[in-house]
Amino acid sequence: TPSAAGKTEKKKNIDYQQVYNDIAEMLDEDSDYDDGSYGPVLVRLAWHASGTYDKDTKTGGSNGATMRFAPESKHAANNGLAIARDLMEKIHAKYPEISYGDLWTLAGVCAVQELGGPTIPWRAGREDAFETSCTPDGRLPDAGKKEDHIRDIFYRMGFNDQEIVALAGAHALGRCHPDRSGFEGPWQEAPTVFSNEYFKAISTRKWVKKDLKNGGWQWVDKNNTDVMMLPAEIAMYNDKEFKKYFDLYAKDEDKFFKDFAAVFQKLLELGVPFKGDEKVYHFKRTTE
Numbered sequence: 001t002p003s004a005a006g007k008t009e010k011k012k013n014i015d016y017q018q019v020y021n022d023i024a025e026m027l028d029e030d031s032d033y034d035d036g037s038y039g040p041v042l043v044r045l046a047w048h049a050s051g052t053y054d055k056d057t058k059t060g061g062s063n064g065a066t067m068r069f070a071p072e073s074k075h076a077a078n079n080g081l082a083i084a085r086d087l088m089e090k091i092h093a094k095y096p097e098i099s100y101g102d103l104w105t106l107a108g109v110c111a112v113q114e115l116g117g118p119t120i121p122w123r124a125g126r127e128d129a130f131e132t133s134c135t136p137d138g139r140l141p142d143a144g145k146k147e148d149h150i151r152d153i154f155y156r157m158g159f160n161d162q163e164i165v166a167l168a169g170a171h172a173l174g175r176c177h178p179d180r181s182g183f184e185g186p187w188q189e190a191p192t193v194f195s196n197e198y199f200k201a202i203s204t205r206k207w208v209k210k211d212l213k214n215g216g217w218q219w220v221d222k223n224n225t226d227v228m229m230l231p232a233e234i235a236m237y238n239d240k241e242f243k244k245y246f247d248l249y250a251k252d253e254d255k256f257f258k259d260f261a262a263v264f265q266k267l268l269e270l271g272v273p274f275k276g277d278e279k280v281y282h283f284k285r286t287t288e
């Protein structure tokens with residue numbers, strides 16, 4: 001059960017590295033799930049919990065973890081994320097003091113790092129809210145729309161063009177599911193490895209339109225029609241301002257890792273009321 005909103009928080013005594021380790025252990029516990037890792041869907045949970053932020057009204061974001069409640073849990077953009085939230089309930093049962101916002105963002109950090117991505121600095125400080133703080137539908141990007149819509153959505157959070165492209169590199173991970181978004185397939189052939197392969201794929205392959213059974217369409221690689229791009233992504237790639245960053249990250253993985261670490265931390269911290277004295281964690285990978 002969610003903890004009460006607004007209660008004065010005592011200093012919590014949680015071993016966050018241990019929480020990280022427990023989540024890491026969970027990532028590949030079911031080899032039949034998708035490509036064998038829960039990592040990608042946990043990254044998506046962290047992102048959808050955070051990406052509702054509106055900088056003008058200072059509403060939404062990972063503070064509050066309002067996706068626990070309807071109507072936010074039922075927003076079409078959040079289809080399939082019950083899987084990730086249910087996984088996190090098991091961790092929460094072991095660490096009842098942790099807020100859901102802290103837990104979900106920590107899980108996103110853990111998944112990125114364990115799948116080979118950069119170290120993402122992380123701080124605790126989110127507090128659970130009630131369902132009255134649920135955000136309105138429509139704050140997350142619509143994959144069927146074009147680059148102007150994507151700019152509207154991410155500028156509202158406070159990101160610039162380069163940050164938007166760096167964030168999109170998370171699509172190296174995971175896949176689209178017909179029963180969640182209506183799209184189908186991974187963005188490239190190694191969806192459980194965090195890399196700059198997404199940028200290499202979008203910038204070097206020949207993308208052709210494919211009609212889907214549900215009446216929609218997506219782009220597929222002419223030479224491997226199992227891999228895909230969303231309509232919004234090719235629209236972004238064809239935008240001059242966005243394109244230069246796609247090409248930059250395709251050529252320079254170190255630069256992508258560095259920029260992604262900074263912008264993913266920024267995303268996960270949007271709207272979080274830090275007091276300023278929080279410890280900054282750099283979690284150790286389980287392989288370290």
Ligand code: DDH
Binds near residue numbers: 264
């Ligand atoms: Fe995404 N994403 N995303 N995405 N996303 C989907 C899956 C995943 C868009 C649309 C979709 C980000 C940005 C965008 C991840 C991370 C991030 C799916 C498929 C759609 C559709 C869902 C499904 O069917 O299961 C669009 C549009 C954008 C945009 O920027 C224009 C960002 C910023 C992130 C991030 O994490 C920083 C991940 C990971 C997945 C794979 C999930 C899975 O289960 O696998």
